[in-house]
Amino acid sequence: MVQVCLTLEDPAVVREALGDITVVLNSAGPFQRTAKPLIDACLHTGAHYLDLAGEVPEFRLAAGRDEEARAAGVMLLPGAGFGVVPTGSLAVHLHRRPPDADRLEIAFQTIGGIFRGTATTLLRDLPRTGVRLHAGVYLPQWARSHHYEDRLRHGTHHRGRQPLARGSVTSSHSTGIRTIDTCTALPAPVRVLMKLAARMPAVFTSSPWRGITHALVRRLPPGPSEAALADGSSHIWAQASTQEGQRVAAVLHGPDAYEFTARTAQVLLQRTLDGQATPGFQAPASAHGPDLVLTIPDASRQDLA
Numbered sequence: 001m002v003q004v005c006l007t008l009e010d011p012a013v014v015r016e017a018l019g020d021i022t023v024v025l026n027s028a029g030p031f032q033r034t035a036k037p038l039i040d041a042c043l044h045t046g047a048h049y050l051d052l053a054g055e056v057p058e059f060r061l062a063a064g065r066d067e068e069a070r071a072a073g074v075m076l077l078p079g080a081g082f083g084v085v086p087t088g089s090l091a092v093h094l095h096r097r098p099p100d101a102d103r104l105e106i107a108f109q110t111i112g113g114i115f116r117g118t119a120t121t122l123l124r125d126l127p128r129t130g131v132r133l134h135a136g137v138y139l140p141q142w143a144r145s146h147h148y149e150d151r152l153r154h155g156t157h158h159r160g161r162q163p164l165a166r167g168s169v170t171s172s173h174s175t176g177i178r179t180i181d182t183c184t185a186l187p188a189p190v191r192v193l194m195k196l197a198a199r200m201p202a203v204f205t206s207s208p209w210r211g212i213t214h215a216l217v218r219r220l221p222p223g224p225s226e227a228a229l230a231d232g233s234s235h236i237w238a239q240a241s242t243q244e245g246q247r248v249a250a251v252l253h254g255p256d257a258y259e260f261t262a263r264t265a266q267v268l269l270q271r272t273l274d275g276q277a278t279p280g281f282q283a284p285a286s287a288h289g290p291d292l293v294l295t296i297p298d299a300s301r302q303d304l305a
Contacts, residue, residue, distance in 0.1 A: 008034060014041040023272045025080065025265060026051035029117070030124075031058045035078070039065060043072050048277050050268055052081040052261060056131055056138060059169035066281040075277040079170050079284060080268045081261030083108070086236045086252050087182065088285035089293035091171035093301070094240040096290070097248045101240035104177045109185040110257040112232030116220045122190070123213045126197040126204050133168045136178040170283035177240070224258050232256025254299040263296045 006017045018024060018041050028034045031053035039062065042049040053059065062076040069076045079085070087106045095101055114122075131138045168180045186194070197204045224232065234257045239249040254260050268284060271277075278287055285292060293299050 008037040011037065011040060014038065015044050018042065018045045018047050021045070021047045023048045023050065023269060023277075025269050026053075027265070029053075029121070031055070031078075035061055039076060042074055042076075043068055046072060046074060048075040048272050049077065050080045050265070050272065051078045052265060053078045054081070054083045056169055063169065063173070063281045070280040073279045075272065075279055075282055075287075077268065077272075077282045077284060077287060080265045082110075082234060082254075082257040082264065084170050085264040085268075085284045085296075086234070086254060086260070086293050086299070087238065088170045088174055088283055089290045090236055090238040090250055090252055090301070091177070091180075091240070091290075092174050092285045093290035094238055094248050094250055095175040095177065098240060098242050098246050101175075101177060101242050101246075101248075103179045103241045104171060104175070104238065105181050105183075105241075106171065106236065106238045107183045107185065108234065108236040110232070110234050112256050112258075113224060113228050114220065115224060115258075116217055116222045119217045119220055123217065126193055131168070132182075133172055133178065133180040136172075138168075170285065173281070174283045174286035224256065229256045229259045232259065234260055249304040250301060251304060252293065252299065252301045254293075254296060260296065260299075264293070267292070267295060 006013060008014055014037055024038060024042055024047050026034055026038050026049065029052070031051055032055075035051060035053060035058050038051075039049055041047075043065065049062075051058070059078055062078045065076060079088070087108065091104055091106065094104070130141050132141050133139075168182050171180055171182075172178060203209055232255065234254045236252045236254075237249065238251075239247055241247045255263070264284070268288070271288065276288070294301060
């Protein structure tokens with residue numbers, strides 16, 4: 001495996017750099033800036049494309065290039081990390097139990113510290129609306145709190161359900177379900193900030209706010225230590241339901257989210273190198289099945305009554 005460092009401003013430079021590359025794993029965010037030039041280059045050179053994106057625009061970008069990718073024999077598989085792989089795997093697993101399910105709910109929780117990259121993305125997204133997929137249409141939705149029992153950890157109750165885009169595009173692609181809510185359990189201070197951002201978005205896009213948050217983010221560690229990775233964990237709950245009221249649910253537990261991402265990306269990269277690559281836009285769970293996530297060390301799944 002080769003690590004490539006290059007600028008993305010000149011398409012010719014990017015194409016030349018990828019000339020002998022079989023598979024590209026894009027781990028350089030923000031993906032709203034890096035995905036398109038790399039996908040363009042992959043379609044030109046014939047390299048398969050994977051990335052760690054987790055938001056709707058990036059997935060829709062890849063989905064919109066599906067026909068081009070099929071014609072070029074190139075697989076476009078965004079979302080090779082945490083958030084998408086486990087949620088998509090649970091979605092496909094549950095959809096096989098009632099194949100006529102028309103609604104999917106997904107919630108996840110991560111246990112561990114927050115670091116520079118995550119904090120930067122979180123603060124950038126505060127003044128933006130989340131989304132929910134309803135009847136095949138993405139609708140804007142501000143974060144708001146709900147009381148719910150999700151059994152994310154040991155059957156406990158968690159408060160503060162927040163709309164996110166994670167997993168909605170890939171789960172819909174993998175299952176055909178057209179109403180999907182994806183949420184996360186967040187600490188109380190973050191929930192307060194999200195509520196304030198919904199009421200006063202202009203404040204959170206102002207220069208003073210950006211200056212303050214930039215200074216605060218720079219104080220955070222750039223990434224987790226080995227001890228933090230060992231202590232962290234992730235928990236995903238999902239429920240599929242039918243119009244007749246049938247419900248099935250499952251929970252998945254795994255390692256620290258950063259570690260989860262590294263492991264899933266490595267597995268998907270190796271499978272692609274081994275020739276397991278279907279041309280066109282693909283989701284991890286539809287391309288590799290719902291048990292893909294169970295090949296990740298320390299990941300386990302349990303069906304709920």
